[in-house]
Amino acid sequence: MPSSAVRRLSALLPADRLLWQPEQLAAYQSDALTAYSALPLAIAMPETADEVIALVRACRADKIPFVARGSGTSLSGGSVPVAGGIVIALNRLNRILRLDPAQRLAVVEPGVINLAVTTAAAPHGLHYAPDPSSQPICTIGGNVAFNSGGAHCLKYGMTSNHVLGLRAVLATGEVVGFGGPSREQLGPDWCGLFTGNEGLFGIALEITLQLLPKAECFHTVLAGYRTLEQAGDAVSAIVASGLLPGAIEMMDALALEAATAAVHADYPPGCEAVLIVELEGPREVVAADRVRLDGILAASAPVEARPARNAAERLAIWKGRKSAFSAVGRLSPDFIVQDGVVPRRRLGEALRRIAAMTREAGLRCANVFHAGDGNLHPLILYNGRNPGELTRAEALAGRILKMCVAMGGSITGEHGVGLEKRDYLPDMFSADEIDCLQRIRAAFDPLGIANPGKMFPGGEAPAFVQHGLHPLEKAGVISRE
Amino acid sequence: MNATLTPTSVIELVDAVRATPRVLAVGARTKPRLSHVSPDVTLLSMRQLCGIIEYEPDEYTFTALAGTSLHALAAALAEKGQYLPFDPLLVAAGATLGGTVAAGLNGPGRFRFGGVRDFILGVRFVDGSGRLLRLGGKVVKNAAGFDLPKFFTGSLGRFGVLAELTFKVFPRAASTLTLRLPVAGSEAAVKLLTVAANTRWEPDALDLLPSGDAVVLRLAGPANALPTLAREILARFPGEILAADAAAAIWADLCEFRWTFPDGSLLKLALTPGELPALTAIVRALAGRLHISVGANVAYVSLPAGANPAALSLPALTLRGPGPLWHNPPPAPAISAAVKSALDPLNRFPALAD
Ligand SMILES: Cc1cc2nc3c(=O)[nH]c(=O)nc-3n(C[C@H](O)[C@H](O)[C@H](O)COP(=O)(O)OP(=O)(O)OC[C@H]3O[C@@H](n4cnc5c(N)ncnc54)[C@H](O)[C@@H]3O)c2cc1C
Numbered sequence: 001m002p003s004s005a006v007r008r009l010s011a012l013l014p015a016d017r018l019l020w021q022p023e024q025l026a027a028y029q030s031d032a033l034t035a036y037s038a039l040p041l042a043i044a045m046p047e048t049a050d051e052v053i054a055l056v057r058a059c060r061a062d063k064i065p066f067v068a069r070g071s072g073t074s075l076s077g078g079s080v081p082v083a084g085g086i087v088i089a090l091n092r093l094n095r096i097l098r099l100d101p102a103q104r105l106a107v108v109e110p111g112v113i114n115l116a117v118t119t120a121a122a123p124h125g126l127h128y129a130p131d132p133s134s135q136p137i138c139t140i141g142g143n144v145a146f147n148s149g150g151a152h153c154l155k156y157g158m159t160s161n162h163v164l165g166l167r168a169v170l171a172t173g174e175v176v177g178f179g180g181p182s183r184e185q186l187g188p189d190w191c192g193l194f195t196g197n198e199g200l201f202g203i204a205l206e207i208t209l210q211l212l213p214k215a216e217c218f219h220t221v222l223a224g225y226r227t228l229e230q231a232g233d234a235v236s237a238i239v240a241s242g243l244l245p246g247a248i249e250m251m252d253a254l255a256l257e258a259a260t261a262a263v264h265a266d267y268p269p270g271c272e273a274v275l276i277v278e279l280e281g282p283r284e285v286v287a288a289d290r291v292r293l294d295g296i297l298a299a300s301a302p303v304e305a306r307p308a309r310n311a312a313e314r315l316a317i318w319k320g321r322k323s324a325f326s327a328v329g330r331l332s333p334d335f336i337v338q339d340g341v342v343p344r345r346r347l348g349e350a351l352r353r354i355a356a357m358t359r360e361a362g363l364r365c366a367n368v369f370h371a372g373d374g375n376l377h378p379l380i381l382y383n384g385r386n387p388g389e390l391t392r393a394e395a396l397a398g399r400i401l402k403m404c405v406a407m408g409g410s411i412t413g414e415h416g417v418g419l420e421k422r423d424y425l426p427d428m429f430s431a432d433e434i435d436c437l438q439r440i441r442a443a444f445d446p447l448g449i450a451n452p453g454k455m456f457p458g459g460e461a462p463a464f465v466q467h468g469l470h471p472l473e474k475a476g477v478i479s480r481e
Numbered sequence: 482m483n484a485t486l487t488p489t490s491v492i493e494l495v496d497a498v499r500a501t502p503r504v505l506a507v508g509a510r511t512k513p514r515l516s517h518v519s520p521d522v523t524l525l526s527m528r529q530l531c532g533i534i535e536y537e538p539d540e541y542t543f544t545a546l547a548g549t550s551l552h553a554l555a556a557a558l559a560e561k562g563q564y565l566p567f568d569p570l571l572v573a574a575g576a577t578l579g580g581t582v583a584a585g586l587n588g589p590g591r592f593r594f595g596g597v598r599d600f601i602l603g604v605r606f607v608d609g610s611g612r613l614l615r616l617g618g619k620v621v622k623n624a625a626g627f628d629l630p631k632f633f634t635g636s637l638g639r640f641g642v643l644a645e646l647t648f649k650v651f652p653r654a655a656s657t658l659t660l661r662l663p664v665a666g667s668e669a670a671v672k673l674l675t676v677a678a679n680t681r682w683e684p685d686a687l688d689l690l691p692s693g694d695a696v697v698l699r700l701a702g703p704a705n706a707l708p709t710l711a712r713e714i715l716a717r718f719p720g721e722i723l724a725a726d727a728a729a730a731i732w733a734d735l736c737e738f739r740w741t742f743p744d745g746s747l748l749k750l751a752l753t754p755g756e757l758p759a760l761t762a763i764v765r766a767l768a769g770r771l772h773i774s775v776g777a778n779v780a781y782v783s784l785p786a787g788a789n790p791a792a793l794s795l796p797a798l799t800l801r802g803p804g805p806l807w808h809n810p811p812p813a814p815a816i817s818a819a820v821k822s823a824l825d826p827l828n829r830f831p832a833l834a835d
Binding site: 146153157170283341417 | 537538539541585599616619624634653678679703779798816822
């Protein structure tokens with residue numbers, strides 16, 4: 001029998017779109033951070049914005065917690081359900097409402113898949129810039145909630161830099177419109193505040209995204225280095241030269257080994273690190289810039305620097321990069337992906353310290369990351385069946401985050417705080433600062449019903465289960481970075 | 482006349498906020514209407530709170546006190562070949578970094594890489610309870626906590642006093658080239674602006690001159706790449722390449738609002754290209770002037786004394802001149818008041834509406 005709360009919600013949706021039987025709930029109990037799980041009261045599957053609004057207002061009337069959910073690929077436990085609450089699954093709100101090539105914008109529902117926006121824009125020579133590795137599967141609603149990034153943040157920024165307007169239902173039940181179709185706005189930047197709220201403010205119903213013309217030309221180079229320091233120095237030299245590459249990515253030896261095994265990527269032998277640098281723009285600009293880039297790379301003493309000679313070679317370089325994490329995942333039964341940021345010039349030092357801490361913990365750790373942004377993604381390998389290993393892995397992850405903060409960086413560059421890092425928020429912010437964030441949260445959600453238990457320290461943790469690859473990664477559909 | 486306090490340190494700034502029941506921070510007052518508030522409000526001059534605290538060219542980041550002049554900042558960045566890509570306005574007039582954030586103003590360069598909101602990373606501010614808080618981060622990428630730094634962009638000092646700001650910067654392109662492309666009428670201007678924005682050329686700036694008869698398109702990049710691009714553009718849209726000094730003068734005149742009525746008002750409007758013709762007609766009917774910037778995403782309108790900005794029939798923010806701060810504002814949602822009281826429970830700062 002459904003609970004009385006679920007019975008009241010059932011007035012809002014047909015029976016086949018309100019799931020409450022235990023076997024139906026199981027599919028929603030975790031997200032891509034499979035360490036946590038909780039069983040919700042019910043899963044609501046609205047098909048229209050009005051249904052979402054009605055659901056949120058009903059939750060408010062009955063003080064039922066709700067968790068918005070896109071594709072459930074959050075790596076920080078953001079979309080893990082709340083026990084005693086409902087999940088509002090937004091996958092059926094997946095319409096592109098408007099595509100305006102002249103104004104270079106798209107208005108989309110929250111359940112639209114990231115890559116679908118670029119696919120729809122491509123015939124007009126446009127694209128949607130934020131490109132998380134999960135882009136074939138994650139939703140724009142999830143991207144907005146987490147201010148997701150990707151490989152091209154250095155030049156183009158994160159999701160937030162591409163959200164022009166939002167219509168949302170807040171946890172108060174109020175429906176608001178922030179921003180609009182213009183790239184400029186008047187007054188405080190409400191879209192900026194809403195983006196990155198981790199589902200704690202309410203539910204985005206309609207998002208206006210800016211589109212950019214697709215770059216005409218690319219120059220992608222893969223350079224292998226004997227040592228991590230040399231690769232780090234090459235990053236600094238590129239940045240100091242005044243070039244503005246679209247992407248600067250790095251992989252370490254263990255990640256290279258895994259990518260070689262998994263997708264037969266081919267890297268220069270004997271390298272501690274490989275760098276991927278990509279220039280993009282009009283062909284005349286790229287032609288001029290590549291001369292400088294090639295000079296800088298030649299002077300950085302690589303084992304080998306390989307420019308992609310055609311589109312197929314460029315795609316192969318990116319395939320190795322984007323599949324690296326799931327490839328590493330195959331080396332080990334379980335793993336944790338971390339997401340810290342350090343100042344770019346301290347990358348080499350950070351990697352050395354991570355290696356030392358990993359040795360002390362008796363574990364293995366691979367690194368694949370956005371070097372241009374100083375955004376590290378250490379991937380800690382462990383076996384959950386060996387007693388104590390999970391605890392050691394988590395302790396190591398915590399030490400890495402604390403190191404990032406001590407170096408002047410951040411506990412998260414793009415995956416959000418969620419459940420996983422909520423206890424580290426006080427490492428970045430003082431009690432007064434957290435109080436300020438909490439007051440803002442309370443303005444949007446006075447009852448604390450929107451995704452409670454996330455971002456802020458304390459509160460009950462849901463059940464801890466197992467780590468491992470996301471089911472879709474196991475199926476080879478997506479990969480993580 | 483409003484009383485004015487001039488703190489000389491962040492500590493003094495905090496004390497001043499705590500000691501004053503009604504207060505508003507002011508920079509160089511280059512957008513005077515934004516700080517024209519009722520006489521019981523004490524103004525906190527940020528003049529003495531200036532200077533760059535940290536500048537890491539290799540990180541593309543700097544942190545500076547809010548009263549730092551954009552002029553000083555631009556000079557420090559230029560020494561390392563870097564710049565604020567949103568082309569700050571009123572630099573020569575003395576505008577400060579904090580004032581630029583609070584006003585949310587961007588110059589023509591916003592077209593290519595984004596505006597203040599896209600380059601601000603972190604903020605240290607005093608909230609209405611007199612607490613000194615730091616939110617956001619000091620690195621180019623950070624997703625921890627709500628993005629208050631973005632929210633403060635355009636907040637007009639009504640939610641907190643900005644003390645210190647951290648920004649991302651970019652390397653400046655080696656050279657620029659400006660094309661002047663004549664247009665006959667606003668429909669033709671819309672066409673040119675939208676077409677040029679969707680090309681492979683990657684314009685750095687794309688504005689319609691206040692004269693209304695020409696678009697200025699700026700390219701930025703390696704010196705040997707730009708002439709070829711310019712030739713291709715001119716083959717499509719007849720016009721001319723401007724000499725470097727003439728181009729610099731045009732952009733400076735735009736950025737300093739030298740085209741406006743000295744005694745008239747100055748307003749900012751957010752725009753879409755489709756709204757350009759109707760707005761132009763209204764402004765002409767009011768005997769006003771306008772500068773369409775950022776590919777027709779923003780309009781700056783100057784009206785002669787006596788003309789009523791409400792006739793513009795779009796939401797407008799008054800930067801200079803008499804009358805209300807806002808014209809045709811959209812209704813404020815309840816969340817606006819709730820966030821205001823979260824950051825400023827005692828209403829120490831003026832309301833967004835005044
Ligand atoms: C293999 C893999 C690779 C990844 N690569 C990257 C990467 O490169 N960069 C990166 O930044 N992240 C990456 N991620 C993390 C993840 O994909 C992103 O965080 C993504 O934005 C989540 O989207 P989703 O649709 O799966 O959201 P979900 O996981 O379903 O939800 C995420 C959060 O958003 C909230 N939410 C969802 N929809 C809405 C809405 N409409 N309104 C309000 N709140 C909402 C949820 O409550 C939850 O808190 C990766 C994840 C995986 C598994």
